[in-house]
Amino acid sequence: MRARASGRDRCAVSNPRDSDVPYRISVALRLWLFAVAGLVFLTVIVGGATRLTESGLSIVEWKPLTGALPPLTEAAWQAEFDKYKSIPQYEILNRGMGLHDFKVIYWWEWGHRNVARLTGMAFLLPFLWFLWRGALSRGLVVGLSAIFALGAVQAGVGWWMVASGLADRIFVSHYRLAFHLTLACVIFSALVFTGARLSARPGEATPWRLRAGAGVLVGLVLAQIYVGALVAGMRAGLVHNTWPLIDGALIPSARDLFFADPVWINFFENTLTIQFTHRMVGYALALVAILHLVDATLSAGGRRGVRLGALALAVAIVVQIAIGVLTLLARVPLDLAILHQGTALVVLLLATLHAERLTRPGPAAAPAPDLVLVVR
Template sequence: MSDRITFRPAVGRDDASSATLRDRRRISTWLFVICFMLIGMIALGGYTRLTGSGLSIMDWQPITGIVPPLSHAEWERQFALYKTIPQYKILHDGFGLAGFQKIFWAEWTHRFWGRMTGLVLLLPLVWFAVTGALTKGLAARLLLFFVLGALQGAVGWFMVASGFDADSTAVEPVRLVLHLCCAFALYIAILWTALSVRAPRPAFIPATAPVVRTKRLLWCAVVLICVTIIAGGFTAGTHAGFVYNTFPLMDGHLVPQHYARLSPFWLNWFENVPAIQFDHRLLATLTALVIGACVLCGLRTPQLGKGPQDALMLLGWAVLVQYALGVTTLLLVVPAWAGTVHQTWAAVLLTVAIVALHRMRGVGRV
């Protein structure tokens, strides 16, 4: 990821340095707010999935959809549309308008939050660009983020539409994972940009063997966190968390029976429930071990400096919390609150890892 970000001061030359610093702080604070809102979107997305709310809105209206039903007749129309899909007939047959309104508001809030996030990105972007606080390169990058965010809404509808098919009560797992991956990819890009705006010049860290080893372990940890999140998406999409609700064994076995019942073998990773849950457990454990090794190595390497070491220590605590949340969610058979917190904390864990990696980007740089 590039962190070559410069700023065009909007005042005279004598005040250029202070103006640049002031611009960096304002722009980075704005981007951090967007990151916070994206974590909120991830949390709301998890809640709508766990409560079965995602299919309650049958219309995709990117602009006018911001207005909820304002009359009883409109509520009845929305409810009548929902009654036509399999989820209502199979899972919710007979629940009244009040029950529909409960799941409707969850999905509407998710979509409304997404629209507000887009506005919080676009309007200040226009202001900073007009006042000359941004270079063309940074303005173009941020505009690209806005476009990608808008496309994420389309990906979300592509996911939701898969739940309208005959005999379907939920969205397709592959589309769910695609939607989740796009959200996290956009989040990482904006977070890295915000960190680079706040601290454009990395602190030099000598490239000693322990430092290089720690950075490599951290890169492995970041990759493992992302892969584990993807595996968690398939666990959620296939409802694999609602079976084998024991830990560490699965139905009395370390490796569940019927792990490889599908052919070709790779299909088990995406469609076979026992394999999907086991893979998520295995990846989570491997991630925790790699982060533990990274933290131990980093704390024993004084050349890293206080900033990176503090981030690594926080990463160690964050992964312990996430692991405990995962086990708790499993043992409680995935209540909505636990599943939502588990998904949200995954974003927090990834945030801490990205911050640690950003603080170590000066390794070997003069």
């Protein structure tokens, strides 16, 4: 008695190139998603510089398509400048500004919007191509469609944020700013996670504590980014510029932390409470990362990649805290503030990759061979 492969399997074996197609597609998908994640990173950095230079309100209209072109004549530049002169920020903060200075802040906001437009196109066009070629599984189509939907929402949130600063105030709402930045970071993390999940290497069994710890770290990083955005939006980094003391103490008095009523509003509108919360979440994040590193070292066995991932994340968090302290002590200079924001994304990148590694499915059981039994 001997076993003979069916015709379907003989075709698969006789053409070994067929087995390479899924691998090549997965590599292309990973490169694409990581490239889009890189553009999201760039968008966030340019957006941070736009905020720090007080440039975000220089374009007072939202034109998703025609807004991609800047003013091309002096008359067009003057028209844009006249629109800016009609909002409170010009009257209160920049009254007397010349056209040349207006062009500087205009280019920052224009650059931010156009990097965002490029990111959207860099995602949508390859996505449609991969979809047309039938290269995406049903689950991947759903996941990538959700990411694109978040990107579309993010564009609307960006204008919603800008609109909050065009009347009755000279800065955008810090609530909307924090939501805008955090949503961008969620999209960044989703792109990185999805790209890494396309790896052909199967996961390994890891203790539930490590998997849960990795997920908690991603959540804490996003929470810290949100609180950091509140600090930025409230200009809370320009007050209490001492460390480790804040307002003369390690822990400020409850009277100063919670003077507003209701109590919860202090976490969003009291600059002392917001900055103190940002510090405490940072300390908690570092502590959890170090405990996670110890757990990974003691329980990961021979899985060197898990230990290195936990170590890289813990080190990045400590470095980020140090940069944050320097930024605070220096009263938020542009270069350190941008470095602080960029390093936050690096921490999120490492946390996401580490969580993906620990939660990646293991090798699937091999399917039973399709055999035809021939009895002699």
